[in-house]
């Protein structure tokens with residue numbers, strides 16, 4: 001997607017094949033800042049500390065981390081250790097394991113002498129595929145928005161949570177891809193952007209992205225969604241996901257479940273944009289089986305923003321010593337999900353449909 005009219009992606013392989021350059025998302029929306037990751041440890045830190053974030057993006061960046069390892073030491077033991085380390089950076093989004101295991105399998109089938117170049121190429125393939133997958137999600141999601149537009153005049157009001165935009169992927173985003181495609185097709189749109197406490201990915205990333213693309217949007221506090229739905233101001237909810245189980249339970253950013261409950265109570269369709277790299281057929285019960293990342297309490301007790309002088313500062317919200325918990329994701333049971341928008345089409349959040357979808361791709 002474009003920033004200031006110039007195409008930009010959140011990651012790019014350095015031309016020398018010795019590093020990956022990423023947008024350091026901690027600085028947005030106040031500054032567009034880049035970071036060069038030149039070792040597997042750099043990549044681990046960037047994922048853990050959320051310089052890069054979003055399920056598909058951390059998978060692609062991790063693949064480059066393993067490729068950097070393969071350049072340094074491509075022996076079986078070194079690769080396996082790097083996979084274990086990178087995979088431990090964040091536990092919830094399955095794309096991290098998906099990308100690393102795919103690349104590891106590819107490399108172990110080759111002689112060690114070929115693994116450095118092959119790893120770099122395969123990491124590039126993982127990244128490029130993500131772009132195509134997300135473009136396809138946009139094509140399959142677009143008719144859902146067109147159907148709303150066909151029912152009544154005025155903009156289609158979409159609510160989204162967190163950032164499942166191009167910053168969370170290699171391009172297009174997942175939940176935002178239908179929005180960008182609808183906007184390009186001239187469909188009138190308006191997006192309610194949940195701020196997404198505690199890290200505010202909606203406020204600082206999604207709102208910024210939509211502004212860059214000229215998509216009309218309004219930022220709301222997380223607690224406003226139910227009220228907007230009760231007043232008929234939301235036509236459809238579209239969110240991303242970090243892991244979807246075989247029976248269609250959806251794990252996504254904390255607060256997603258509450259939006260799904262409100263959507264159900266108000267008859268608002270609740271769709272999840274899901275690249276199949278986020279589907280974990282090995283798990284069934286999302287509530288009991290998906291590991292939920294617990295992040296530092298400081299993300300809840302403190303907040304950062306720009307002061308009047310333009311300097312980004314962190315301030316404390318709470319009394320000193322206030323205990324805080326910070327579960328980063330929640331699980332929306334399949335029964336609350338209207339459908340999963342995948343690169344192969346819209347599918348029911350239901351085991352038979354998901355297994356058939358994946359068998360059809362073999």
Ligand code: MRU
Pocket residue numbers: 053054055056093161162163164165168169173174175201239240241242252253328
């Ligand atoms: O903690 P984050 O910012 O990595 O969480 C991101 C989300 O929850 C996204 O909705 C999800 O990863 C899908 S991104 C296309």
